Amino acid sequence: MTDDKILVGPTLTFSGNPMTAPWQEVVRIDTEGAVLLQGNRIAKVDKAVILLDRYPEAEAISYRADHLICPGFVDAHAHYPQTAIIASWGKRLIDWLNDYTFPEEMRLQNPDYARIIADRYLDLTLAHGTTTVTSYCTIHPHSVDALFEAAARRNQRIVAGKTCMDRNAPEGLRDTAQSAYDDSKALIDRWHGKGRATYAITPRFSPTSTPEQLSALGALWAENPDCLMQTHLSEQTDEIAWVRSLYPEARDYLDTYEAHGLIGDRALYGHAIHLEPREIDRIAECGAALVHCPTSNTFIGSGLFDMAGLRARGIPIGLATDTGGGSSFSMLRTMAAAYEIGQLRDTPLHAAELMWLATAGSARTLHLEDRIGSLAEGLEADLVVLDLASTPAIAQRAGEAKDHWEMVFATIMMGDDRAVRDVWINGERAGERSEAKDAI
Known part of the structure; x- marks a missing residue:
């Protein structure tokens, strides 16, 4: 048995600073992504099919295609x-x-x-x-x-x-x-x-x-x-x-x-x-x-x-x-x-x-970039999962979006706490915010 968890859903990752480099080059949304949590750390961020195959004993927690797994x-x-x-x-x-x-x-x-x-x-x-x-x-x-x-x-x-x-x-x-x-x-x-x-x-x-x-x-x-x-x-x-x-x-x-x-x-x-x-x-x-x-x-x-x-x-x-x-x-x-x-x-x-x-x-x-703030291997597992269709107004805009970035922007402009599907603190879910998710 293992306490490993795989959060499956679109993931937001950084490979650099979009304030000093073109954002298209250093920020990515992987619509087929997943995050492996081992204890209080992010162990891997990769394609869902790869992590699910490599860690079959891990508990898999599925999020929808219109969700987004982000750093907290x-x-x-x-x-x-x-x-x-x-x-x-x-x-x-x-x-x-x-x-x-x-x-x-x-x-x-x-x-x-x-x-x-x-x-x-x-x-x-x-x-x-x-x-x-x-x-x-x-x-x-x-x-x-x-x-x-x-x-x-x-x-x-x-x-x-x-x-x-x-x-x-x-x-x-x-x-x-x-x-x-x-x-x-x-x-x-x-x-x-x-x-x-x-x-x-x-x-x-x-x-x-x-x-x-x-x-x-x-x-x-x-x-x-x-x-x-x-x-x-x-x-x-x-x-x-x-x-x-x-x-x-x-x-x-x-x-x-x-x-x-x-x-x-x-x-x-x-x-x-x-x-x-x-x-x-x-x-x-x-x-x-x-x-x-x-x-x-x-x-x-x-x-x-x-x-x-x-x-x-x-x-x-x-x-x-x-x-x-x-x-x-x-x-x-x-x-x-x-x-x-x-x-x-x-x-x-x-x-x-x-x-x-x-x-x-x-x-x-805060000089904490080596501990928090990104979905990256070895960092502390503080995450937020956003629902990009959390209200009827946001959902109808998301339905017309050309890509995930348009959906993210609509949630930024119109979202509130209803857009927060889950919060993970140091590798543990911070309470049950809605119905339990089906394991893959």
Whole structure:
């Protein structure tokens, strides 16, 4: 007997980066494909007839011709504490923080509430096919524990960190330079590299950290260089003006981080819409990554990310929901928004490029591309199976499609959690989403 499983159905694979090479050359849908899972790893991706013949003892799980077996979605920037306030009405960034975010984050002072929200968030994102999330927590160390513990129960890959703020935030949501260092260090010791957990040192953004706190976190990162560092950069024009007033000596927004050691090839900068030429040059030079948050950027009126210009510089770019400034937990909706922003900039992305950004591209920004983000031999078995005819509206469009790519695009533009047929986490199906499948 064997625990091997063969998932049979159309497969989506990458042989390269479609942001730097023609997508037709490096992204493929094999309509006769299959994936062999052995334990928590992808062992083989090949033709179904080959794998079924070579591994006759494996359990075969059949998906339909209008399904698509994909890498699990990777959300590169989110705020799980904002789960309950997603889709709150009409604010700019600073108003959003003061009116919605900070009051809700205060509620996570209660460890029980933090655990409830952590479980709710991971359940919602898994329902949408997201198998890896990168999240800010609150200043409370137990909020970090709650998310890591919830992910560990699901055997799910997670990137997260304690949000650090020592000014321009309410009483009860401020720490200090020293406590930010001490709390983050203890959390790194407790979680980083344990199971499927990665720690990200997390100053919220320059306006809510003093130079002393940024320096303390820069020193902590220098001591733990295999951690990630995540923060926000140049999201809105009024935010940039605020940063200038708080850091008059800085050359630009990025310099407020650079001056304190918070720049490097394991840095993740969310949004990055209104960048100066020097900032782009420096990001490209040091290999830092940017994270595109399209539903958030439009929902709170931040601006249009320059995907074409930044990818031409070779800067790693990921894709993210930015819950709850972002208006959806779905990476499908996030891909649709990225396409729409591309249209507004006269540089629309193909479905193959969008799928890469939501999987391998985001994994690359997290330095996890050797573990997740692709259907490839030896990687961890995190997969999502999409139903490309999940609703009557999508099904009728799929029925008129010339090829699988037109079907994929229709699901990107109109799909939601109903399009998620199955989710596999580390080689195990994450619950039964519908009727059991017939074995071949």
